[in-house]
Amino acid sequence: MATLLLSCLALSACSTIGSGPSGEEARLLSLADNIGQRGDHATAAAMYERAAELSADDPQIHVRLGNARLAAGNAEAAKASFRTALRLDIENADALLGLGTAQLRLGETESAVRNLQKAAPEVNTLAAWSRLGAAQALMGQGESAQHAFSQAVALSPHSPDALTNLALAHSLAGDSNEAIELMRRVSDSPLAEERHFRNMILVLVLAQDLEQANSIALPEMSASQRHALIEQASRIGEIADPASRARAMGLAMAR
Known part of the structure; x- marks a missing residue:
């Protein structure tokens, strides 16, 4: 139901290559970047893989390959790429972030938390803190998840997704008033989309607060859609275990 992390877990090649490639390697990287930007992540990954064969000792190329594999939906292969990058540079924060993200997608939540909590302060981006918050929520670590999502909001205070993530974390912790106030900020934003109103x-x-749930203004939503959402939310509310509730809310969708 919830669409947590849709923008927060979006993948990007956020690293740069050290001294700069040359020749065939540079051509492949340029093509892969362009193709990836057009959304063909599988083809981009294949080109990054060829570039990595030409420069096997460059950790940043393996990071870019891992990100492309993640974007193509191949988390297992991405995990291998990020591990290769870390073997070459154990302090590579982008590789550690990628590894934690791949583990989160694969359901290896405990390992994801272990790696993301090291990577997030180093990378210090909206995506990094949001991925950490999601992993912590899935482990039932409510207070830690709130802190991580608060860091994401601090970096992007007008992001509807960041605010929604924090609101859902407060809701999981039983802090309903704060959750509702945050969602009011989201619903007032011109950037709010259907997924935010669903949340x-x-x-x-x-x-x-069923009275408000039945009466609050929701653009582009029919009465039947609202009723279905309320019923689904009620079922989620019956889940006692915080980690299971987080999964039902959509936190397991590491996009």
């Missing part, structure tokens, strides 16, 4: 319903139902 508003979820937060209100989990706060047991």
Whole structure:
């Protein structure tokens, strides 16, 4: 139901290559970048892989390959790329972030938390803190998840996704008033989309405020859609275990 982390877990090649490639390697990297930007991540990954064969000792190329594999939906292969980068440079924060993200996608949540909590302060991006928050929520670590999502909001205070993540973390912790206030900020934003209004319903139902859930203005949403959302949110509210509730809310969707 919830669409947590849609933008927060978006992948990007956020690293640069040390001294700069040359020749065939540079051509492949340039082509891979362009193709990846057009959305063909599988082809981009294949080109990054060829570039990595030409420069096997460059950790940043393996990071870019890992990110492309993640974007193509191949988390297992991405994990291998990030591990290769870390073997070449154990302090590579981008590789550690990628490894934690791949583990989160694969359901290896405990390992994801271990790696993301090291990477997030080093990388210090909206995506890094949001991935850490998601992993911590899935482990039932409510207070830690709130802290991570708060860091994400501090970096991007007007991001509807960042605010929604924090609101859902507060909701998981039973802090309904704060969750509702955050979702009001989201719903007032001109950047709010349908997924954010769906999360508003979820937060209100989990706060047991069915009156508002049934009456609050929701653009482009029919009465039947609202009713279905309320019913689904009610089922989520019946889940006692915080980690299981987080999964039901959509936190397991590491996109």
